[in-house]
Amino acid sequence: xxxxxxxxxxxxxxxxLLAVFVALCICAVILLITGKDPIEAYKTLFxxxxxxxxxxxxxxxxxxxMISASAVAIGFKMxxxxxxxxxxxxxSLLATAVAGAAIHLPAPIHVLFCLVVxxxxxALWAAFAGWLKVKRGVNEVISTIMLNFVAxxxxxxxxxxxxxxxxxxxxxxxxTKELPSSAWFPDIVDRRLNGMFFxxxxxxxxxxxxxxxxxxGFQLRASGANPGASRVTGVNPKRMIMISMLLSxxxxxxxxxxxxxGDVHAYQNNLAEQQGFNGIAVALLGRNHPLGxxxxxxxxxxxxxxxxxxxxxxxxxxxTTIMTGIIVLAVVIINEAVKRWDxxxxxxxxxxxxxxxxxxx
Amino acid sequence: MRKxxxxxxxxxAALSLFAAACGGDDKGTTTEAPAGSNAPASGIIAGVxxxxxxxxxxxxxxxAAKGGxxxxxxxxxxxxxxxxxxxxDRKANLELLAGDGAQVIVGVGFMFTDPxxxxxxxxxxxxxxxxxxxxxxxxxxxxxxxxxxxxxxxxAAAALKSTTGHIGFIGGQEIDLIKEFEAGYTAGAKYVNPxxxxxxxxxxxxxxxxxxxxxxxxxxxxxxxxxxGADIIYTAAGGSGAGTIEAAEEAGxxxxxxxxxxxxxxxxPKAQAVILTSMVKRVDVAxxxxxxxxxxxxxxxxxxxxxxxNDGVGYATSGGYLDDVKDKLDAIKADIVAGxxxxxxxx
Numbered sequence: 001x002x003x004x005x006x007x008x009x010x011x012x013x014x015x016x017l018l019a020v021f022v023a024l025c026i027c028a029v030i031l032l033i034t035g036k037d038p039i040e041a042y043k044t045l046f047x048x049x050x051x052x053x054x055x056x057x058x059x060x061x062x063x064x065x066m067i068s069a070s071a072v073a074i075g076f077k078m079x080x081x082x083x084x085x086x087x088x089x090x091x092s093l094l095a096t097a098v099a100g101a102a103i104h105l106p107a108p109i110h111v112l113f114c115l116v117v118x119x120x121x122x123a124l125w126a127a128f129a130g131w132l133k134v135k136r137g138v139n140e141v142i143s144t145i146m147l148n149f150v151a152x153x154x155x156x157x158x159x160x161x162x163x164x165x166x167x168x169x170x171x172x173x174x175x176t177k178e179l180p181s182s183a184w185f186p187d188i189v190d191r192r193l194n195g196m197f198f199x200x201x202x203x204x205x206x207x208x209x210x211x212x213x214x215x216x217g218f219q220l221r222a223s224g225a226n227p228g229a230s231r232v233t234g235v236n237p238k239r240m241i242m243i244s245m246l247l248s249x250x251x252x253x254x255x256x257x258x259x260x261x262g263d264v265h266a267y268q269n270n271l272a273e274q275q276g277f278n279g280i281a282v283a284l285l286g287r288n289h290p291l292g293x294x295x296x297x298x299x300x301x302x303x304x305x306x307x308x309x310x311x312x313x314x315x316x317x318x319x320t321t322i323m324t325g326i327i328v329l330a331v332v333i334i335n336e337a338v339k340r341w342d343x344x345x346x347x348x349x350x351x352x353x354x355x356x357x358x359x360x361x
Numbered sequence: 362m363r364k365x366x367x368x369x370x371x372x373x374a375a376l377s378l379f380a381a382a383c384g385g386d387d388k389g390t391t392t393e394a395p396a397g398s399n400a401p402a403s404g405i406i407a408g409v410x411x412x413x414x415x416x417x418x419x420x421x422x423x424x425a426a427k428g429g430x431x432x433x434x435x436x437x438x439x440x441x442x443x444x445x446x447x448x449x450d451r452k453a454n455l456e457l458l459a460g461d462g463a464q465v466i467v468g469v470g471f472m473f474t475d476p477x478x479x480x481x482x483x484x485x486x487x488x489x490x491x492x493x494x495x496x497x498x499x500x501x502x503x504x505x506x507x508x509x510x511x512x513x514x515x516x517a518a519a520a521l522k523s524t525t526g527h528i529g530f531i532g533g534q535e536i537d538l539i540k541e542f543e544a545g546y547t548a549g550a551k552y553v554n555p556x557x558x559x560x561x562x563x564x565x566x567x568x569x570x571x572x573x574x575x576x577x578x579x580x581x582x583x584x585x586x587x588x589x590g591a592d593i594i595y596t597a598a599g600g601s602g603a604g605t606i607e608a609a610e611e612a613g614x615x616x617x618x619x620x621x622x623x624x625x626x627x628x629x630p631k632a633q634a635v636i637l638t639s640m641v642k643r644v645d646v647a648x649x650x651x652x653x654x655x656x657x658x659x660x661x662x663x664x665x666x667x668x669x670x671n672d673g674v675g676y677a678t679s680g681g682y683l684d685d686v687k688d689k690l691d692a693i694k695a696d697i698v699a700g701x702x703x704x705x706x707x708x
Contacts, residue, residue: 153569160567
């Protein structure tokens, strides 16, 4: 049993690695077609790893990706596709910026307060989609996409109408009132790597424990895999949908906190933009597993950090965007192919075993 | 089976997100002094950092790129360009340019305000420039534009040329920067014709980046207004403006371009037939002047205002459609420069 699980894991990681490799090959071809030297490009891309600043930047970029991928993955476990992480993040960004700036608390408690507000508002926004699904059967993909637009507009309006503070220099970059320094999340490496990295790792660990080591996690996975069967065992699928949506939303609320509490210390338009969406690709590449998410978030963070260097040697930034796109596509295709091959392999093994039994009889 | 369909849906959705993120085509990113240029290579490296969206919008960013190209050919500097993909790129790109030997670095767009404040403080020997914003540091030139003044002139031009007394304004994101365009345009139109009807619509709320490339959305709005009797529409929404021009072609009405002289940048005779004028915001001049000052050893910062008085903003006359009202417009321009007309910055 244990052996089989290990085999599965090996197969999964091998197929992900293969996907990355295939994507690199395809990108090399694209580079060749556009008249660039792929060897020089990859040398620059991976050579950047020798610079500690780049590695710190990669970890920093990976921080929100790890959290948003967890938010997406916890939905996937219940067979829910929460595409609304971006919107949930936006709502919680503004709410946290406003609430955090309105009160004064001692440092660690103030940060904790902000994180709780962020999770609560993110969960609240996700609850709409959960409620629509449970009560009205609205597909969560549709409702969360729509709620993204609603969130974007609502937050932009609320910010503009109530919470903006014009800058002293007359700059067009307007923000909310700055958070007092007690609400700032401390840096690990000054202005390069924020401490939210540890929070993100903690999220991944808790995600693992919750989903794989608790009764609730078992029910969640069972319910996601086969709602009918698990209902018979007394698990209410509607309750599971609501809970996983709330959990997903709470995590979505944390996604923007590195930018808010660890960098800008106020809300502004476009703060942390796309970090909710990018988590989807990371979750997909990481196969919804915490370890996979950790590794793929690091990969995406690294590609993002190193892509500037490619531009410096005359390779358009789109190449890294294309590369991440191809990696995701390759993962989906190769995983499906490997899964079929693996299924056949196991079937074959079972058939052989059966045959042996039959012969012995 | 259902699971497979779901997986497929997920991957398509994820891919479309990437597709949305990588709109816009890139030209080469390094422009060296052309071989035929008479300027000797100065050995100076100048960096230009674009915001998300970047080159290829046909207006704002391309105008900045033009300034860089001019510096390459006239001053012999080597231009290095970096484009941001996400939030974190802005600071990272400024640092990369600084680390790559650039003596002068221009950030195109006000989102560079905070990153530049930080990077400029860490690199006191490098001269920085920021478009559309203010960074209060001794080595940063803040390049501001009185877009409201230029918009006032094209608003006046629209009112003078409109036969229906009904014009329109389409903005990109509903942010202060674009509201200035709207305020000037409406004020200019009302200055000429107090009874004129000005329709106003924005393509997206603040933070909605699709508003800068929403060609279909702009076209839909413009077509509706043209059908309702508007005959001139001014669009300040980056690449989305192409939609207004298409709608104008189909309706046989006028469109007004923004930032660059879109009569020249479009190069398409069908579009040129309907581009009445463009509100020109000389980002290229600002970029070029900043690099030139650096080359000449003047690296002091401070606020540099580009307005009507120094032709930092203005209206384009390509196509000759405004020849009959040019005298009136120039009189209004003189009044603004002299301070006789006060142009609002907020609608």
